Each structure stands twice: as structure tokens, then as C-alpha cells.
Amino acid sequence: MDILVCVKRVPDTAENEIEIKGDGTDIERDDLVYSVNEWDNYATEEAIQIRDDKGGTVTVVTVGDEEAEEVLRRQMAMGADNGILLSDDAFEDTDGRGIASILKAEVEKGKYDLILTGAQADDGAAQVGGMLAAMLDLPYAALVNKIEVIDDKKIKVGREIEGGNQELNEIELPCVLSIQTGINEPRYVGIRGIRKVASVEIPTHGTGDLGLDAGSVGASAAKVKRVDYFTPEMGAGAEMLEGSMDEMVEKLIDMLKAKGGLK
Amino acid sequence: MTQLFAYIAHRNGVVEDTAAELAVAARTIDASAEITAVVVGTGSDLDGACQGAAKLYKEVWKFDVPDLAYPNAEMIRTLLVNVLPADAMVLMAHDTFGMDLGPGLSIKLDSAYVADVVGIDGMDGATMKLVRQEFAGMAHTHMTCDTSAGAVISLRPGTFQPGEDADAGGAVTDKSGEAGDVGVKRRFLEVVEAEAGDVDITKADVLVSVGRGIEDQDNIEIAEELAEAMGAVVSCSRPIVDAKWLEKSRQVGTSGKTVKPKVYLALGISGSFQHLGGIKGSPFMVAVNKNPKAPIFQVADVGIEADILEFMPELTEKLKG
């Protein structure tokens, strides 16, 4: 099976404090630690496991700037066979739909039986996979937490639904699936693994290679626009305890006693 | 102004809470708008859901499709494309069903899509002004959406809270004949229920809940010791279950358990809406996090800015006396 996995380079929210720039145009990106979107790691791992089981190839693709190449290398160190970087100045300020249309153009240059995305990325929109599927007229399932290959025409997929229940579906290939965390345990990649793929060539495709009209992507085509980042007026929020750890814990114990939190 | 539609999710003949929330959101777009509720399903469950929707919306479109006893989003998308005007403005909940339906629907209707909206600041001509969050709730954004060719908007569940509204006394119109062919390449098989675990966190009065801030599997023990000293039960956020450090039955949130404790200790948990969505009954919430800007501090009653790996042993020690 030939599998394409879409991955996005994102600021690692577990590692960073996100600060908004004074003028609200962006967040402070200078000192951010970036990594591959958490969900995309699960998608890559799933693709690798299917390939190892059934044969075929795994290709990882990202839309981003030159620095996005590092996430492709990371996924190749995990075991993906090929990487493709989709990059062009015209892609700047593209909305989710634009990202999906860029990916669509790349998909149509190849032949894939299965296309995986993460369920969501740092903007939390959970949109690119479903849009890509609809643009390609392929069946789609979101929040997939189980894949069972039946034959080369169809697969069985579990979708996570509310309450941790699972919805089972049979879906025809080729199809697009968005992968939910927990579907597998993504393998660890060390520095050595990344070094091994450091010199593998990664092709870069821009609007010309993809046959895209520059006006169909980027800011001018975006129906959805981000105006600014801001810090909302919040309610009072939590009463923050002050003092040494010892003092804070003492205060907390008194509060817990009053609220019935201690036996 | 384009026509507004609300897609109504329902289960066992009862509309989900989001049905009322979509009506609230629709009125923030246009206070005088006539909003049409769209309800898809079959049989008596569908009738029950339509009655529920008619209490909230003046106009209800009913689609009885026997193949849609279970809401297969791919089929429902085809149905909606068959029946909605191309420039419709469609509202739905940003839940596991909405994520399956919304993005593809926007492409097929050739309209704009804005997901997981937490605020609507009204219209400026055909431009809708909205508020979203990015980076796990750590940054807010103002967005604009050109709705002139229609729009699909998904709303964060629990955000648009309804007041005590009068019964809308709506009329249900059976539109099943217009549904058209909805056959697709994805077939629903069955729902597998989540497994029950060794403990029932939904019954606990006090929960010591740990998130990714616990950092390592070996540290789970420190939380267990604290829970024991407090007479509490250990629960967790999703990444802890994904890493297989605790069982799925310990997970609090929309894709885990809904808990109603008296006291909730959120330790190293950032406060995502999917996590908070599983905490009901307004417990006394204590958040401990090393990031003073963590969103959890907006919802907690008491906050401590600290490393939980220092905090937990300290509290355990003091309780043991």
C-alpha cells in the first residue's frame, strides 16, 4: 500500500509559553521550540506499521518554509521512505482551505491508496483532512483510532466518538483518514536516526511544479482571515496562592479541609 | 442576508445540549434571523428529536432516512449538499461528529469554513467577525470570514450558554422526499462501548488528576501516594492514557469520563476544553502548573504556580503529619 502522511511543523505547546507580540500581529516566534504536530506522529507511525505489515511505501509531505524540512527528516528517521516539501512565497498566509488545495495538487501528482492526516494541529481547526478528502472526492473518516486492512479495496476503521466509545466503519480505498492520538505508540527517534537521513534529498515543490495559480492560495484567496492575536478580558480567574511552597501547601490544606477534600 | 441553518445532533430521541447553543450563537449573528433546524435520522427517535428542536427553533426540517438511524457523517454531508441552498450559513457543534462533517461540507458547498469558534462579534456586511483560540487555548484570535458565498461554522460546545428561553413553538416540515441519494463509500458497522476499568472515577468525591506535567511514568506513583493521603482517587488527562501510563477508564474529558467530584486537583494539566468538558457540577478546583499563563488558571478556584513534582510530595508529607 502506498501511503501519504501530511505533517505540520508547530510550536511545541508543552515546551513553550506562548507570548503575543505587542502589536498583536503574531506570537513571539523567536525562541520557540518547534516539533512535529503531536497527532501527525501517530499518523506516521500508523503508516509505517501498515507498510511493514502489507508492503508499499510511506511518503511524508508538509506545506511550510525551509525550516519545515526538519519535521520531514524526523519522520523519515522514524521510517518514512520519502519526504516532499511544499514551499513557495505565495503560500504565505494561506487559510486551511488553501493548505488543503496545495496538498491536493501534490496528491494528484502521485498515486496513493491511503492518505493520513492528524486529527488536528496547533490552530485546533481539525479541518485540513476533511477538506482534502472532499476536494479529491475520496471517502473520509475523522478521529480514527483503529485501522484494519481487509484487502486492497477496503479497510475497517474505528472512529473515536464521545465518551471514549468507538464507531466502526468499512471504507473503500483510496480514502483520507484523520488520525487520533493513542492509536499506537509512536517510536522514539534519536539524534543518530536523524543523522542517518540527513543527506537524503527532499524535493521542494512550489506553485509552478504543482500547477497551482498563485492567486488560488495565499492571503488573497483566503476567505477566512486572522485579524490579530489578543488577550481577552478574563474573569477574576483562580485565587493564586503566594509564599513559599511550605506556606502555600499549608494554606491549601486549610482550604481543602473546608471544602471536604480531605478525609 | 443568507439563510441560517443549525444542524441538530441528537441521541435516543433527545437533542444534544448543543442544539440550544447553536440557537444562541445564531442570534449573535443576526438577532432577527429566522433559523432553520435540520434534523436527520429515522423513526420515533427522529420524531422525538424534531419535537425537541421545535422547542428551540421556529422552523424544523425533518429528514427521515432509514439508512441514517446512525449518523454517518459522509452520508449526511451528501444529504445536506442535496437540500441546502449553496449560499447557506450552516452552524454545527465542534464535536466528534462536527469534525467528521464540517470541513468536507464546506468544500462541497464551496463556502468558507471556520472551526471551533468561541465567540461571534456579529456581521459587517457579508463579513462575519469571530473569535477562536490557538495553541491549546494559550492565544486568542480575532478572525473574519467572507460569508458571501455561504459558510460552515462549527462552535465549541458549552460556549454559547442558553438562558431560560420560551418554547419556540416551531413547526416541523417533513422534507424526507428531497433527501436524494445519499449512498457513499463509507458504511457504518457498529459502536463498540468503552471498557469499564478497575476504578470508577465518576463516583469519587475527590480526584487527584494528573496531566502531561507528570513528565514520566515513574512519577505516577507520587500522585498515587498523594491520593492515598487525601482519601482521593487518581484520574488523568488524555496524554497520560495515550502513553499507556494509566488506564482509559481514568481519563477525564469529552472522549473519556464525565466526573462530578466535590474537589478536583488539576496537576500539570493545561485546561483544554476537551478535558474541562468532562468536569461537571462545579467542583472546588485547584490547579497546580508551572506556567502562570496556563488556561487552567482561568477556570480554577485556587491556583499554585509550582512544579508538581515538588508540590505533590510536600502535600503528601504534610497530610501524613
Ligand SMILES: Cc1cc2nc3c(=O)[nH]c(=O)nc-3n(C[C@H](O)[C@H](O)[C@H](O)COP(=O)(O)OP(=O)(O)OC[C@H]3O[C@@H](n4cnc5c(N)ncnc54)[C@H](O)[C@@H]3O)c2cc1C
Ligand atoms: C503566518 C501565518 C499566517 C496565517 N494566516 C492565516 C489566515 O489569514 N487565515 C487562516 O485561516 N489561517 C491562517 N493561518 C493558519 C494556517 O493556514 C494553518 O496552517 C491552516 O489553517 C491549517 O492548520 P490547522 O492547525 O488548522 O490544521 P488542522 O486542520 O487542525 O490540521 C489537521 C491535519 O492537517 C494536516 N496539516 C495541517 N496543516 C498542514 C501543513 N501546513 N502541511 C501539511 N499538512 C498539514 C496535518 O496532518 C494536521 O495534523 C496562518 C498561519 C501562519 C503561520
Ligand SMILES: Cc1cc2nc3c(=O)[nH]c(=O)nc-3n(C[C@H](O)[C@H](O)[C@H](O)COP(=O)(O)OP(=O)(O)OC[C@H]3O[C@@H](n4cnc5c(N)ncnc54)[C@H](O)[C@@H]3O)c2cc1C
Ligand atoms: C477529539 C478530541 C478529544 C479529546 N478528548 C480529551 C479528553 O477526553 N480528555 C483530555 O484530557 N484531553 C482530550 N483531548 C486532548 C486535548 O485537546 C489536550 O491535548 C489534552 O487535554 C492536553 O492534556 P494536558 O493538559 O495533560 O497536556 P498539555 O496541554 O501538554 O499540558 C501540560 C501542562 O503541564 C504543565 N507542566 C509541565 N510540566 C510541569 C511540572 N513539572 N509541574 C507543573 N506543571 C507542569 C505545562 O505548563 C502545561 O500547562 C482530546 C482531543 C481531541 C482532538
